[in-house]
Amino acid sequence: MKYVVINGSPRRKNTWKMVKQAKTNLNGDFDEIHLMKEKIPLCNGCFKCIVESEEKCPHIDIIKPIVDKMIAADGIIIASPVYAMNVTGLLKNFFDHTAYFxxxxxxxxKKALVIVSTAGAGHKKVANYIDETLRHWGVNKVYKISIACGGKDVLDVSRxxxxxxxxNRDMESNKLHNPKLGDIIFFDVWKAMALSDNPIEVDRQFWIKNGLANNDFSPEINLNIFKKLFSKVMFFILKIVIK
Ligand SMILES: Cc1cc2nc3c(=O)[nH]c(=O)nc-3n(C[C@H](O)[C@H](O)[C@H](O)COP(=O)(O)O)c2cc1C
Incomplete structure (x- = not known):
């Protein structure tokens, strides 16, 4: 298995220790990206990645190698401490640069593992925020480890x-999970927008080229009959709403 680790902590302390411990249970190779070292300039809100192409991002030289590693990996690990009840600015800036996903x-x-550390609060909320982001990107299944470290030096290793x-077991099973109903709704919202009368052209081409436009969900995943029907109904409704 190939894993990419995107670490949004500027330090090699609590979050880093959690990642290190988690890695001992995963069989595979790791490509570690410490966002602090990448020195990604702030997203300047030019919209080019969204409306033209991700290749047009002014920071493509730094972003593309990271994204390429994510695409080449089997599993994605995203780690962040809680800063002011959210992810760190380093990770948020990376998420802004990849908003086109x-x-x-x-x-x-792909499946993902989210790792969040905090002093006392916000860890569940932040892990859920990263989970939501990853599910919008299409990630098949997200596991979450979020721990309040407090003033302690010893981690809750057993968790x-x-x-x-x-x-690790799920990664090695190679099994793809059926999506939740919420994921199917997200899928149909973006599909209805990409195939609307007035779409963002790069989105329309992506949805057609990747075989998503003609499917009720990603073609690699066999939806059960109820979910297929649910997706068809959702798409029908959303097409009308978006029009
Ligand atoms: C700028 C900053 C903001 C923080 N905000 C919070 C917070 O809102 N809630 C909290 O419980 N801990 C907060 N913390 C504490 C960190 O989340 C906690 O110490 C974390 O484990 C640090 O991870 P690290 O060792 O990987 O840097 C904050 C720390 C910093 C430096």
Missing amino acids: YHRPEFFT IDKISRKF
Whole structure:
């Protein structure tokens, strides 16, 4: 298995230790990206990645190698401490640079592990925010480890082990999970926008080229009959709403 780790902590302390512990339970090779070292300038809000192409991002030289590693990986690990009840600015800036994945989801065959540390609060909320972002990107299944470290030097190793071992078993099963109803709704919202009368052209081409436009969900995933029907009805309604 190939894993890419995107670490949004500027330090090699709590979050870094959690990632290190989780890695001991995962069989594979790791490509570690410490966003602090990447020195990605702030997203300047030019919209080029969304409306023209991700290749037009002014920071493409830094962003593309990271995204290429994510695309080449089997599993994605995203780690962040809680800063002011959210992810760090480093990770948020990376998410801003990859906002086009909301429009053009790439990761239907990938699974992810989210790792969040905090002093005392916000860890569940922040892990859920990262989970939501990844599911908008199409990620098939997200596991979450979020721990309040407080002033302690000792980590809750047993929790890290329990969840990372579960993630490892799932990775090795090669099984793709059926999406939740919420994921199907996200899929149909973006599909209806990409295929609307007035779409963003790069989105329309992506949805057609990747075989998403003609499917009720990503073609690699066999929806059960109820979910197929649900997706068809949702798409029908959303097409009308978006029009
Ligand atoms: C700028 C900043 C903001 C923080 N905000 C919060 C917060 O809102 N809630 C909280 O419980 N801890 C907060 N913390 C504490 C960190 O989340 C916690 O110490 C974390 O484990 C640090 O991870 P690291 O060792 O990887 O840097 C904050 C720390 C910093 C430096």
